Amino acid sequence: MGNTDYAYPNVDCVHRVAIPPPQPFFKSLKYSLKETFFPDDPFRKFKNQTPSKRFVLGLQYFFPIFEWAPKYTLHFFKSDFIAGITIASLAIPQGISYAKLANLPPILGLYSSFIPPLIYAMMGSSRDLAVGTVAVGSLLMASMLGRVVNFNDNPNLFLHLAFTATFFAGVFQASLGLFRLGFIVDFLSHATIVGFMGGAATVVCLQQLKSILGLDHFTHHADLISVMRSVFTQTHQWRWESAVLGCCFIFFLLVTRYFSKKQPKFFWVSAMAPLTSVILGSLLVYLTHAEKHGVQVIGQLKKGLNPPSMMDLVFVSPYMGTAIKTGLITGIIALAEGIAVGRSFAMFKNYHIDGNKEMIAIGTMNIFGSFTSCYLTTGPFSRSAVNYNAGCKTAASNIVMSIAVMLTLLFLTPLFHFTPLVVLSAIIVSAMLGLIDYQAAIHLWKIDKFDFFVCFSAYVGVVFGSVEIGLVIAVAVSLLRVLLFIARPRTFLLGNIPNSAAYRNVEQYPNANHVPGILILEIDAPIYFANASYLRERITRWIDEEEDRIKATGQTSLQYVIMDMTAVGNIDTSGISMLEEFKKTVERRGLQLVLVNPGSEVMKKLNKSKFIDELGHKWIYLTVEEAVGACNIMLQSYKPNPLKDESEGWNNA
C-alpha cells in the first residue's frame, strides 16, 4: 500500500509545509557572502548618515581614539596613570626576559613596549588590553628562525629575520581583519588554546633550566626529551649559586602572586614583584661581584630610543620562506591570545569588541613595530589582567606605560647592567606556571571528553614534538570532530510524550509512547555526501530492528516511516539521491515514507529535484503530530498489505 494514490485525508488541522519562493542566484549568493564575512553588520551605523558624518564614523571605526578622547576626563586619567605605571613596572623586566627567550638582544623587549602600545592606543577598541611581547610568541620565533640561522653565529641576520617575521605577521594579521577573515581564529577552540598554552608554558619553563642551572651548553631542541637529556648529561656542570638564587626568586614571585590572588586589593604587590626582583638581584650581584663567580648578567644595554629598522627587513629568497612561515604561525597565535584576552575583559565590563577591527589594530602595530626595531607584540593575558585590576579606564594606560618605558630607555638602561639572567628566568617561570591551567583541563574532562582529548593532544604535541606540531594536531583533531558530527549524525526513535502533542527521543524520555504501526525517526544533522550512505544504512537498521521487535511481540505490522527533518538544516545532491533511493527501498518493503517539517533550504532543493512530486506533497507534514494523525486515520481505514511479508524476504535475499 502506501505508494498508491489514496485520497488526501480530510483533517482540518493539517497545515502544509511551505516551499519558499525561488530566489535569484545572485541575491542568495550575496546573502551568504554577507553572513559569512559581515555577520556583525559593521555598516549598520553608516546607514542614513550625511557624508561628513560618515567620514567621522569611518575615522572612529579605524581609530577609536577619536571616539573616546573627546570624552576623556581627569578622573579617567588618574585611573589610567596608576594602571600605566603599574604595567610599566611589569613590562620592563618581562620585556627583557622574553627578548632573551627569543634569542634577541634584551633591549628589544624595551623597544617593543614603547612604539606598539602607542599605535594600539590609537587603533585598538579594547579598554583593558596592555600591549607587549609574549613568551609563547618569543619561543616560537626563536625555534622557527633558529632552524635556518644560528643566533650565535650570525646574530645580525637572526635579528633582521625576526623583524621580517614580525612584518609578515603584521601584514597577515591586518589582512585577515581587512578581508573579514577573522573567523579563522575561531578554529582555535578554547580546548586547543588551553592545551597549547599549557604545553608552550611547560616548554618555556624547561628552557629556563639553562640559566637557572647556569649551563653553558644546551640543546637547541625544545621538546621534553631533548631538554631532559641535555640537563641530566651535564649534572657535573650545574652551578648551585645560580640554582639557589633562581629558586629563591621563583619562590618570592609565587608567594607575592598567591598573596595578590587572595587579596585582590593588593594587586600591585604581584605587579611590582618582578621589578623588585630585578632591583634586588642587580644589587646583590653589584655588591657581591657574583658576575665573576658564574652568575651571568645582562651586561651593557644601549641607551636611547628605537633605531629605525625598515632597511633591515630581509626579502631575499633563501630566508624569506622561513620568515613568512614564522610570521604566519606566530601571527595567528598572537592574534588568538590578543583577541581572546580583549574579549574576556570586554565581557566583564560589558562592551563590545570587533574581532576584525582588533586584527587590523594588532596587525598595524606589528607592521610599524617591524620598522622601529620591535618584534612580535600582542595583548598578553598577565599584563592585561594587571591593567584591568589596576583600574584602567581606556587605552590611555598603554600611552602612560609607553612613556614610562621611553624614559627608561633614555635614562635608566645602565641600571640593568648587573641584572642576573637567573632573575629573568625566575620571572618567566613564575609567569608561565600560571598558564598551565590544569583546572581548565579537568573541567574539560568532566564536561566534554572530546574537548579534553583535543586539549591533551595539543599539550602532548607541544611538549614532545614542537609548538607547530601541537598546534597542527589540535586543529586537525578539532576539525575531525566537526567532520565526525557530519559523517556520523545521530538518529533517534521518537515517541509521544504522555499528555502532550510532542514527540521526542525515547532514550531521553523513557516515558514516551511508541505509536503502533508507525516508526518515527529524527535525523540530527544535514544530509550531505559524507553521511548519505551511513544514514541509509542506519535508517534501514532502525526499520529492521522495529520489524524484528514487531515480529517478536506480535504487534500491528509496520506501515509508515515518518522522518522528522526539523534538525536537517541542509541537503546536497548526494543527500537527495539517498532520499530517492531510500524511498524506493521503503516502498519495496511495502512501507510509506512520510517527511515532517523540512526547513526552507531542504524544501527548496527537494522541490527543484522533483522529489516532492515523486513522494507526493501530501506525505510532507508540518508537525509529527499531524503526520501521526493522518497515518492513524489511514491505518484504521485500510487493512495491512498482503505484499508486506513477501517484501521482507526480498530484503534478506
Added chain:
Amino acid sequence: MGNTDYAYPNVDCVHRVAIPPPQPFFKSLKYSLKETFFPDDPFRKFKNQTPSKRFVLGLQYFFPIFEWAPKYTLHFFKSDFIAGITIASLAIPQGISYAKLANLPPILGLYSSFIPPLIYAMMGSSRDLAVGTVAVGSLLMASMLGRVVNFNDNPNLFLHLAFTATFFAGVFQASLGLFRLGFIVDFLSHATIVGFMGGAATVVCLQQLKSILGLDHFTHHADLISVMRSVFTQTHQWRWESAVLGCCFIFFLLVTRYFSKKQPKFFWVSAMAPLTSVILGSLLVYLTHAEKHGVQVIGQLKKGLNPPSMMDLVFVSPYMGTAIKTGLITGIIALAEGIAVGRSFAMFKNYHIDGNKEMIAIGTMNIFGSFTSCYLTTGPFSRSAVNYNAGCKTAASNIVMSIAVMLTLLFLTPLFHFTPLVVLSAIIVSAMLGLIDYQAAIHLWKIDKFDFFVCFSAYVGVVFGSVEIGLVIAVAVSLLRVLLFIARPRTFLLGNIPNSAAYRNVEQYPNANHVPGILILEIDAPIYFANASYLRERITRWIDEEEDRIKATGQTSLQYVIMDMTAVGNIDTSGISMLEEFKKTVERRGLQLVLVNPGSEVMKKLNKSKFIDELGHKWIYLTVEEAVGACNIMLQSYKPNPLKDESEGWNNA
C-alpha cells in the same frame, strides 16, 4: 525583570525537559565507536548461532560464492553465459586499449581480464559488477609512475613499478575494508565524481590525439594547455590516413551506442561494436598493408597465460615511495568507481551491497593480480552496464568472461598483430565521451550551486592541472562546505503558524505570527568552537533588530528571548561558554533567556557544566508553545522593567 526568582507558573500542560542519566565513559565510547565503524551491524546474523553455523556464515561473509553457488540453476547459467560472452567481447579490445593508455604492454590488458574476475566471482557481493581495467586508473598510473621512470627508456622497471603500485593499491583497499574505514570513500561526493570523471575523460581523449593524428613525438604532460601546444606546433606531422580512419571508427562506435541507447533490447550492438572495429581495422591493415604507410599497429602479442610476477615487485627505497603513493591514489579512485557502480546496480535489483566487504574483495583481487602480471582492476561502469543489460544473474558471468579471455590468450593473440592503434584510440574516445556527464553537471547547477562548484573545480583542476590536483581541490572544496555549514549556521526568527501550536521560520511561512514581547529564535547547527562567536554576534544582532523594530512601531517592549535548541545536535565547551556569556549579556539588557527542547547530548553537558542551575531549570521548556505560554502569563502579571531603557544605553556604550 526575568532574572529575579518568580514563582514557577502553575501551568498544567508544562512538561519538563529530561536530563538523561549519566552514562559510564567506556559505555558511551563503545557506542560511538560502534556507530562509527560498524553502522551496518555486520555481526547481527551471527547472534544466537552454533559455532559451526557461525563458521559457515563467516565463510559466506568473505566468500559469497558459497552463498549463491548451492542455489545456482541452469536457468541462471544461460543468462550468465550470454552476459559473460558479451562482456568478454568488450573486455578484450578495451583491455588492450587501456593497457596502451597506461604505457604498459598491451597483453597486460588481457591478463588483467583473466585472473581478477575469477577472484571477484568468489569474493564479491555484487551480482552485476564486471571486473576489468579502467581508463582513469590507467592514465593515473601512467602519469604518476612516468614522473620517476620513463617507460621508453626502462620499460621493465616501469612494468615492475606498475605491479608494485597495484599490490599497494590492493593492500590499501583490503585494509580499508578490514579496518571498517570504508566511509572514507563517502568523502568523494557525487558532485566530485561527476567533475573528476568528466575531467579525466577529457584528458584521456586529449591523449588519444597522439595516435589519431599519428604523431611520433608528444608531450608527457596531460593538461589541456601542454597537449594543445604539442598538437598545434606539429601540424605538419599530422597523418591524414590515421585521422580519417580514427574518425570513421569513432563515428561507427558512437552510432552503435546511440542506437543501443534508444533500443535497449539491442544492447549487444554497442557491446560488440569495439570487437567488430578491431576485426575490421585489422583486416583493413592486413589487406592494404597500411602498417607500412604510417598506420601504427599493435604488433606481436605473446601467446600463453599470465606469467607469475610476484618476484617483480619492487620494494627498493628510491621507487617505493612513488609506488605507494600511486597505489594509494589509484586504489581509492578505483574503489570509488567500483563501489558506486556496485551500489547503483544493487539498488536497481534491490539487494544490498556491503561497502567494506566489497573493498576486501576488490583489494584481494588486486593483490593476487599483482602476483600474476595484472595491473589495477575494478568494476568499470561501462562494462558493468553491458553485463547488467545482457541479463547477468550472478558473478558467474565474470567466470565466463575470464574463460573466454583465457581461450583468447591461449589461441587467438596472433590475430591482434595487425590491429591498428588508431582503432584502440577510437574505442577509448567513444567510451570516454560517455563519461563526460554534462547533464549531471546541469542538474547539479539547478539543484545545488555549491555542488556544481565542487564539480566544476574538480573538472578544471583535472583538465588544467592534473588528476591529483583536481581530486585534492574537489575534496577540499567539499570539506569546506561541511566546515562552512558548522562555522556559519543559520538562525531563524520563529512565528506562530495560525490555527496551530507550531512555531516556524517566518521567512518560510510568511503568514506566521509574531508574538509581542518575545523573540523566538532557532539555531540550525551544533554549537561548536567554530561557530560560538559567530552565533553570539548573530543572535545579538537579532535582538538589536527586534528592539529597533519595536522602537519604530511602538509595540510591547522585548522581555524574553526564546532559543529553540531542537536542531542543536551537540555542544562543546566553547559553546557552553558562549551560552554563559550570552546569558549574562541578555540579562544585562533586562531580558530573560529561555531554552526550548535541548537534546539529550546538549542537556547532559549543560547539566554537567552547571549552566542549567545558573539559568534555572524552569527556563527550559519542552516545546516553544509551552515556553510562549509561560512567558505570556508572566508578561501579563508584571509591568515592564524600568531598568530596560537604561540597559540599551549600556549596549551602545
